[in-house]
Amino acid sequence: MAPSFHLKFSLHDQYEINLTSNYYRPYALINSKHLKRLGDKLLYSSAFLMDHILKFHKTAFSWRNLEMLPDVILANKDPNFRQYFQDIMHFMSAQYVRETLNAVFQFKFYSEVKNEMEYLSKISEFSSAAFNFTLDESYHLKNYYKKKLAAKYQEYQHNSDGRETMYINSIGYLHSILGDLHYYDEEYDDAIIHYTDSSQAIRNALEEKKVVLSHKVMLYCINQLNLGHSLERTRAYNRAYSVYRTLILTTSSLNPANFGAGEEETWESPYKRMQLFMKPHVALLGVIEKQRIDGITYDNLERNIYEYAKFLKIQDLQLFPSSKNNIVTYSQIRYSQNQKGTDKKRIVSMITDYYVSVGSILFFKNQVFYGLLYRHENLKQESITKKVIHYYEAHKANGEASKYRPSHAAYLYYLHALCSFNTPYVENYIAVQGQNRPEGGPRIIFGDLLERDLVNQLHFILFYLDESVYPILNAKQCETLANILSKLSDALLACVNEAPRHFDILKIANVQCYKDQQNDYKKDLEAILQKIGTTENITIDLPVVVARLSHDFYKKAGNIYSASFQLKKILFIFRNVVKNVKDNMGAFETRHQVIEAELQKKSTKGKALDALKLEQEKCQKRIKTYYIKNLKQIGEYLFNNLVLISMGSNRAQITKYRERLDDMNANQKKYTNEIYLGVSTAPEVKEIISIIEFIKLKLEDKPNAKSISQIGTFNTISSMYARVLELKLKSEYNLKNMKEIKLNQNMKSVDYNQALCFAVDGLFANYELIRILNTYGINYILTHSYKGSVHYSMAKFCEYFETLQQAYKSESGQLNPDQLLGTFIGKDFKLEIDKYYHFELAALHMQKAKELHCEGQVYKSISREMYVLDDDFNDNLTHFCAASERLRINLGIVDAVKQNATAKIKDSNLFKYDSYVTE
Numbered sequence: 001m002a003p004s005f006h007l008k009f010s011l012h013d014q015y016e017i018n019l020t021s022n023y024y025r026p027y028a029l030i031n032s033k034h035l036k037r038l039g040d041k042l043l044y045s046s047a048f049l050m051d052h053i054l055k056f057h058k059t060a061f062s063w064r065n066l067e068m069l070p071d072v073i074l075a076n077k078d079p080n081f082r083q084y085f086q087d088i089m090h091f092m093s094a095q096y097v098r099e100t101l102n103a104v105f106q107f108k109f110y111s112e113v114k115n116e117m118e119y120l121s122k123i124s125e126f127s128s129a130a131f132n133f134t135l136d137e138s139y140h141l142k143n144y145y146k147k148k149l150a151a152k153y154q155e156y157q158h159n160s161d162g163r164e165t166m167y168i169n170s171i172g173y174l175h176s177i178l179g180d181l182h183y184y185d186e187e188y189d190d191a192i193i194h195y196t197d198s199s200q201a202i203r204n205a206l207e208e209k210k211v212v213l214s215h216k217v218m219l220y221c222i223n224q225l226n227l228g229h230s231l232e233r234t235r236a237y238n239r240a241y242s243v244y245r246t247l248i249l250t251t252s253s254l255n256p257a258n259f260g261a262g263e264e265e266t267w268e269s270p271y272k273r274m275q276l277f278m279k280p281h282v283a284l285l286g287v288i289e290k291q292r293i294d295g296i297t298y299d300n301l302e303r304n305i306y307e308y309a310k311f312l313k314i315q316d317l318q319l320f321p322s323s324k325n326n327i328v329t330y331s332q333i334r335y336s337q338n339q340k341g342t343d344k345k346r347i348v349s350m351i352t353d354y355y356v357s358v359g360s361i362l363f364f365k366n367q368v369f370y371g372l373l374y375r376h377e378n379l380k381q382e383s384i385t386k387k388v389i390h391y392y393e394a395h396k397a398n399g400e401a402s403k404y405r406p407s408h409a410a411y412l413y414y415l416h417a418l419c420s421f422n423t424p425y426v427e428n429y430i431a432v433q434g435q436n437r438p439e440g441g442p443r444i445i446f447g448d449l450l451e452r453d454l455v456n457q458l459h460f461i462l463f464y465l466d467e468s469v470y471p472i473l474n475a476k477q478c479e480t481l482a483n484i485l486s487k488l489s490d491a492l493l494a495c496v497n498e499a500p501r502h503f504d505i506l507k508i509a510n511v512q513c514y515k516d517q518q519n520d521y522k523k524d525l526e527a528i529l530q531k532i533g534t535t536e537n538i539t540i541d542l543p544v545v546v547a548r549l550s551h552d553f554y555k556k557a558g559n560i561y562s563a564s565f566q567l568k569k570i571l572f573i574f575r576n577v578v579k580n581v582k583d584n585m586g587a588f589e590t591r592h593q594v595i596e597a598e599l600q601k602k603s604t605k606g607k608a609l610d611a612l613k614l615e616q617e618k619c620q621k622r623i624k625t626y627y628i629k630n631l632k633q634i635g636e637y638l639f640n641n642l643v644l645i646s647m648g649s650n651r652a653q654i655t656k657y658r659e660r661l662d663d664m665n666a667n668q669k670k671y672t673n674e675i676y677l678g679v680s681t682a683p684e685v686k687e688i689i690s691i692i693e694f695i696k697l698k699l700e701d702k703p704n705a706k707s708i709s710q711i712g713t714f715n716t717i718s719s720m721y722a723r724v725l726e727l728k729l730k731s732e733y734n735l736k737n738m739k740e741i742k743l744n745q746n747m748k749s750v751d752y753n754q755a756l757c758f759a760v761d762g763l764f765a766n767y768e769l770i771r772i773l774n775t776y777g778i779n780y781i782l783t784h785s786y787k788g789s790v791h792y793s794m795a796k797f798c799e800y801f802e803t804l805q806q807a808y809k810s811e812s813g814q815l816n817p818d819q820l821l822g823t824f825i826g827k828d829f830k831l832e833i834d835k836y837y838h839f840e841l842a843a844l845h846m847q848k849a850k851e852l853h854c855e856g857q858v859y860k861s862i863s864r865e866m867y868v869l870d871d872d873f874n875d876n877l878t879h880f881c882a883a884s885e886r887l888r889i890n891l892g893i894v895d896a897v898k899q900n901a902t903a904k905i906k907d908s909n910l911f912k913y914d915s916y917v918t919e
Helices: 011-030 032-036 040-058 081-093 111-123 125-130 135-155 169-184 188-198 200-207 214-233 237-253 275-291 298-312 344-364 369-373 384-398 406-436 454-465 475-493 518-533 541-556 560-583 590-600 606-645 649-663 669-676 682-699 720-740 749-776 784-807 817-825 835-852 857-863 876-890 893-905
Strands: 097-099 107-109
Touching (some): 011 125, 011 649, 040 081, 040 107, 107 111, 111 749, 135 169, 169 188, 214 237, 237 275, 275 298, 275 344, 275 857, 344 406, 344 876, 406 454, 454 518, 475 541, 475 560, 518 541, 720 784, 784 817, 784 876, 784 893, 876 893
Antiparallel strands (some): 097 107
């Protein structure tokens, strides 16, 4: 056999190579023929530009920030460079980058990408330098702009006397650029100086009540927001509060007469219709939450929305979500001078944006929803919305400030956002329904459609999906609606207080079942909504239906990545409650219930009893087959979406791999699995497979080796999040196998060796999970409860391993447990397999999980790392993971693990009084 040469890479090196190549390789393959025709300068710049974009993974950014690199600034730049840059950003926007909702800057990386880049930066010095801003890299850029600034000051010497009375756009622009450069280098003190200087002249003019054109007010607002954001980064919350508060008061006090000739006409001031001027109102609430012990209060919320309405010059409207006010409509929007041409639809849109932005802050200002909502003694059995409002209003009326938690308002803010969004389109609905209304049929009343009830609103938005109606919403409006629905789904999920006995709603999530039956799908949704509207509790069906609708509107908007995430959410929800579903599978079929009733009768004996048990097993098998079939179809649909996102690059990668295997005279079929799990979309595929196989593992009575078949020796590691899910799946698989084996001192060598392999594999999987989580860090995505569950699982394997150590007899054919584990973990493995140590950490992390959602110290710590103006509160994955952990708390899953772990550590001498007292 001919000699061959191989490169050997460590686990971290493999991860570093695969992660970085997965971002660039699809783009290179899609444009491979085009790239070959480019000049050397553009060809070289392609990888460099990708690296430059990835440097912004920590914070939001705009086009102007992307162009802060020598290739754009230098005189000998390529004329096609900007167009080439746009192509790369268009590619990145399909899967890695999203447009911001409430940031000063335009784009933001998805949190999953951000966390992967931060993890890579921690373990690799080379990647840390390559994918993060460094002082050496920006030194020349800063010098370049400082020289330009000095030249401009020299040119306008008469305006540089220390107190400028005239704003010079070029000087302000250069200061803002230098402020951004220092900001991205995390030199916040220098950034604060430049942001302050950039708006000093405008500030002086405003203080002296001189004429200031509206576009200068816009520049002033942008620079002040950047200034406040930089102060937040330095934890100077009082100064940031002062900046935002001053900005609100300044912009609110302006009137058309201040804006120079030509701007005092009857049409409203254009700056009033810019979402930019909403940001200081929302940012102020974010700072209050970080700054004060009690955080945001009821009065803060009410005053904030009143001031924003005053800024918009909306009269006599009660916008604050409560049980007394109505939804904002066209007819309610009036102005003191009754101006003509007022863009009322734009006003409603801005109010919708306000509700979503403030609601997001309140959602994370989190008291566990169910704990207070359903245990309130005076709570009546009313509709879902009225339940929330009843609790919400009761504490305000009674003045019980100590019990009131504004986070409960998040649901109301999201609901008002949905209602406000719908109001401009009610007239379209009436027009269409009026045409289809039979003669003598009921008349549709405008006010009924505006009733603030979630189920009614969900019925209404099905109208947008009606293919027989001319499209009413454009792509951007569909995406806005989808975002509102996504947040509503999470808020409702945090309200669920009872695990489902079945999960028939999984069928609604299954897109494949309704691919060619849109009308039937709508009918099923309407029937489910009708059923939900009559229930007394918030069941898990409701958040799932809302998430499914969010998927439909994201897909209608062309955002395939976000649409797919909504279905992944449903899989994660099912993953959280699958144990309860399995325990109550008898409720799924009427026949199964009858069988159970018969089995309880003492008269049922002998062959009749055996026949009933056999029929019961068949029913259970059919039930599991139904679930697994739907899960598989959802998985295949998500794979199809991933292929679409890859824009054809997967096919090219598979072809290249196959050609390489042919050259090696290898069997292609043997390596098919490795080929498909080696493409750039493999991390997302692995996530979906891990979730589905985890659910199947929980549904099955006995573990199936197929569950972990995709976790192979030759699989690439290109996502730590996907690896965490795979290791967790492997841990659960080994744990289930261990429970099938009866451990004792006299067990056979074959059973002993098999049990030892499962135990060691489980210990290694959890050991790796703990190492990854320690580096990855705790956040809303990988939470304290998740880490606590890993330590609990590790402790269980430690117990099994301890039993196997006692059963080891050094007989022929028996594996040495210490030697085998030392091979996987290392010589110091004994420090890692102390069961009491891991039970202690499991209990500790479960306690911290509750602190995170009860406004404890953990919440304060994490919330201070989230910034309104960086759009951290609007990431769908972060938002959902917070709701998912609250669901686990409400269902008692977190408390159960904590109690079990606490019961175990009571046996430890470390917790006994006598261990510390000598006789």
